[in-house]
Amino acid sequence: TRKPEKHDEL
Amino acid sequence: MNIFRFLGDMSHILSFVILLLKITQGKSAAGISLRTQELYMIVFCSRYLDLFWNFSSLYNSFLKVVFIACSSAIVYIIRFKSPQKDTWNPELDNFPIQYLIGPCAVAGLLINQDWTPFEMIWAFSIYLEAVAILPQLFLLQKQGEVENLTSHYVAALGAYRGLYLMNWVYRYFTEDDYLQRIVWFAGTVQTGLYIDFFYHYYQSKRGGLSRPVKLP
Numbered sequence: 001t002r003k004p005e006k007h008d009e010l
Numbered sequence: 011m012n013i014f015r016f017l018g019d020m021s022h023i024l025s026f027v028i029l030l031l032k033i034t035q036g037k038s039a040a041g042i043s044l045r046t047q048e049l050y051m052i053v054f055c056s057r058y059l060d061l062f063w064n065f066s067s068l069y070n071s072f073l074k075v076v077f078i079a080c081s082s083a084i085v086y087i088i089r090f091k092s093p094q095k096d097t098w099n100p101e102l103d104n105f106p107i108q109y110l111i112g113p114c115a116v117a118g119l120l121i122n123q124d125w126t127p128f129e130m131i132w133a134f135s136i137y138l139e140a141v142a143i144l145p146q147l148f149l150l151q152k153q154g155e156v157e158n159l160t161s162h163y164v165a166a167l168g169a170y171r172g173l174y175l176m177n178w179v180y181r182y183f184t185e186d187d188y189l190q191r192i193v194w195f196a197g198t199v200q201t202g203l204y205i206d207f208f209y210h211y212y213q214s215k216r217g218g219l220s221r222p223v224k225l226p
Contacts, residue, residue: 002189004123007132008066009174009193010019010073 011069012180018173019073025166026080032159038097039088041153041160045107045145047088051081052111053142057135059128102152105145114138123192136192140200143167147207156223165211168204171197 033039058074065071087094118134146164150156156164175197181188207225214223 002187004189004191005187006064006066007060008070009015009177009190010022010070010077 012177012184014173014177014180018170018177021166021173022170023073023076025163025170026077026084028159028163028166029084030080032163033084033087033094036159037093039094040097040099041149041157042088042098042163043103043105043146043149044085044088044098045103045105046142047081047084049107049110049138049142049145051078051085053135053139054078054081056131056138059131103145103149105148107145110141110144111138114141121192133192136196140196141203143200143203147203150207151225154225156225158222161211161214161223164204164207168201168208171200172204175201 029042033042054074054077058078061071061074088098089095114137115134117137118130118132122129122133143164150160150164174193178190178194178197207223210223210225214221
């Protein structure tokens with residue numbers, strides 16, 4: 001299942 | 011990391027380079043909205059608070075520092091440094107940014123990822139970045155004609171988030187656990203705001219001769 005991941009983008 | 015995200019970050023860096031060159035070499039901030047630059051400084055200073063605990067890569071941490079430093083330097087130069095500060099026209103660049111910051115702050119409180127203080131601030135910064143270009147676009151609209159470097163600056167800025175949209179599509183289809191509805195929505199709105207500008211930018215740059223970008 002998709003889950004919001006920790007912010008790895010700028 | 012994928013090519014879309016990398017090109018997006020390079021386009022973002024290019025926009026900083028163009029703007030810094032313009033205001034330092036050209037010694038003028040005419041046509042540049044200080045309001046937009048202030049919003050970007052708020053965006054980066056709030057979103058990158060996690061610099062101190064969310065270490066995902068050296069690349070990320072390095073660019074976070076670069077973006078905070080550049081946006082702060084730009085605001086400082088336009089606001090305090092001579093002769094640039096005298097070329098900023100507060101009558102023209104008078105978009106009421108409190109009407110952007112307020113709703114984004116409320117949205118960040120209500121719609122965020124984990125209900126922690128940082129996530130509320132992070133969501134606020136994502137929403138604010140989506141609308142931060144508005145004062146700049148309004149300023150260009152008032153002036154009707156866009157100075158060449160400024161047009162490249164806005165184009166690079168629009169391309170950065172447009173490339174990020176492609177990066178999100180790519181990640182959605184290649185990573186089975188990737189989900190980021192907040193940035194998908196905000197990034198789409200952000201890129202949408204540039205569509206009208208891109209149309210006029212393309213019309214003016216078509217066929218190689220660099221006719222000035224005219225906004226109706």
